[in-house]
Amino acid sequence: MNDLIVIGGGPVGLMTAIQARLSGLDVTVVEQRSGSIDKACGEGLMPDALLQLQSVGVDPIGHDFYGIRYISKGKMAQARFRSGPGRGVRRLVLHAAMYERAQELGVAMVTERVDKITQGAGWIQAGDLRSRYLVGADGLHSSVRRTLGLGGAPSGVQRFGIRQHFGITPWSDVVEVYWLDDSEIYVTPVGPNTVGVAVLGRSVLNLDEAIARVPELSARLDSVPRVSELRGAGPLMQRVSARSTDRVLLVGDASGYIDALTGEGLRLGFAEAHAAVNAISTDHVEHYERDWQKVTRSYRLMTGGLLWASSRRGLRPMIVPAARALPRVFNRIVDSLAA
Ligand SMILES: Cc1cc2nc3c(=O)[nH]c(=O)nc-3n(C[C@H](O)[C@H](O)[C@H](O)COP(=O)(O)OP(=O)(O)OC[C@H]3O[C@@H](n4cnc5c(N)ncnc54)[C@H](O)[C@@H]3O)c2cc1C
Numbered sequence: 001m002n003d004l005i006v007i008g009g010g011p012v013g014l015m016t017a018i019q020a021r022l023s024g025l026d027v028t029v030v031e032q033r034s035g036s037i038d039k040a041c042g043e044g045l046m047p048d049a050l051l052q053l054q055s056v057g058v059d060p061i062g063h064d065f066y067g068i069r070y071i072s073k074g075k076m077a078q079a080r081f082r083s084g085p086g087r088g089v090r091r092l093v094l095h096a097a098m099y100e101r102a103q104e105l106g107v108a109m110v111t112e113r114v115d116k117i118t119q120g121a122g123w124i125q126a127g128d129l130r131s132r133y134l135v136g137a138d139g140l141h142s143s144v145r146r147t148l149g150l151g152g153a154p155s156g157v158q159r160f161g162i163r164q165h166f167g168i169t170p171w172s173d174v175v176e177v178y179w180l181d182d183s184e185i186y187v188t189p190v191g192p193n194t195v196g197v198a199v200l201g202r203s204v205l206n207l208d209e210a211i212a213r214v215p216e217l218s219a220r221l222d223s224v225p226r227v228s229e230l231r232g233a234g235p236l237m238q239r240v241s242a243r244s245t246d247r248v249l250l251v252g253d254a255s256g257y258i259d260a261l262t263g264e265g266l267r268l269g270f271a272e273a274h275a276a277v278n279a280i281s282t283d284h285v286e287h288y289e290r291d292w293q294k295v296t297r298s299y300r301l302m303t304g305g306l307l308w309a310s311s312r313r314g315l316r317p318m319i320v321p322a323a324r325a326l327p328r329v330f331n332r333i334v335d336s337l338a339a
Helices: 011-022 047-055 091-104 143-147 207-212 215-221 265-281 285-310 316-325 327-338
Strands: 002-007 027-031 063-065 067-072 075-080 086-088 108-111 117-120 123-126 129-136 160-166 175-179 183-191 194-201 231-233 248-250
Touching (some): 002 011, 002 123, 011 027, 027 129, 047 086, 063 183, 067 327, 075 316, 075 327, 129 265, 143 248, 160 207, 175 316, 183 207, 194 207, 248 265, 285 316, 285 327, 316 327
Parallel strands (some): 002 027, 002 129, 067 175, 129 248
Antiparallel strands (some): 063 086, 067 075, 117 123, 123 129, 160 231
C-alpha cells in the first residue's frame, strides 16, 4: 500500500508529491489531464514561492520582477521587494519543471479523473489505488472536498479571472496592477518577449474591453500579437468547513480560496503542501488544520481586507491614493506578500 495519493497534478499537488518523496514517502499523483497543464493564472511567483521551489530543486525559467506597482487614473504607487525577486513563469513552463523534478524523485503518475473515494480502517482508496493518506490538490472546484462533505457555505461575493499572453518585451521590472472602477488588470512579465495580462472582477469579463479602458495600456498592446489562448477561472471565493479528516488533507485552492488580488496562491499552496507532508510523515494529521490556519493567516487578513475595501464604492477609488500617501505602509504590505 502506498503512503500517499495526491489527487490533482497542478503546482500544489506536484509540490506535495515532491515534498513527500523528499521525506521518504511513496507517493502517486492522479491527474485528470495529460501533457503540460495550463491554467488561468497571473503567473507571478512571489519571492517566497520562488525560494520554496528552489529549495526542492525546481528553478523554472521565467522573467524576474522586483515589486508591485498600483496604477489608477494617472496616479501610481510602487513598492519593491526587500527579500529578493519574484518571477513571472508561464504555467506550462512551471508545470513541466515541477513534473520533471517529481519524476526524477520517483513519484508515480496516473492519468485519471477521480470521482469516488472510499475508506476503511487504516486505508483510503481512490479508483484502484489504496494508500494510508490522501491529499486533495484538485483546485478551486475540488471534487475531493465535495465528496467528503468539507465544503462551506457558498459565498455572496463572486469574482472571476481571465488571462492571455502578449508577444511584447516587458516594459517594466515590476508587476503592474491597473485599478479600474469594477475590476483590476494585472500585467506580469513572464519572458524576454512575453507579458501575461490577467483581469479579475465581478461582472462578465472582457479582456479587450478592460484594456481599452486604460489608454496607456491599450497604446502598448493594441497591435501586439496574442501568443496564448484566452483562459478563465472562477468563482474564486471558495469556503471550506475543515481542511482535513483523519486520512485526507486539502491543499492549494482546494483547501479554500479568497481571491487572486494579492497574487499569493502559489506561495500559500506550497507552504500548505509542506505543512500537509509534515503532518503525514509524523502521523499527526490533526495538526494540519492549525498549521494551515497559521500559514494562511496574513493572506486571509490582507486579501480579505483588500477585497472588502475594493468592493465598497466609496473606498475602492481611495486604494491607490492611500498606497501613494503611505509609502511605508504600502512597502510593508508588499513585503508581507513576498515573505
Ligand atoms: C486570474 C488568476 C490570476 C492568478 N494570479 C496568480 C499569481 O499571479 N500568482 C499566484 O501565486 N497565484 C495566482 N493565482 C492563483 C493560482 O493560480 C492558484 O492558487 C494555483 O493554481 C493553485 O494551484 P493548485 O495546484 O491548488 O490548483 P490547480 O492549479 O487548479 O490544479 C488542480 C489540478 O487538479 C486536477 N483535477 C481536478 N479535479 C480532478 C479530479 N477529480 N481527478 C484528478 N485530477 C483533478 C486539475 O486538472 C488540475 O490540474 C491566480 C488565479 C487566477 C484565477
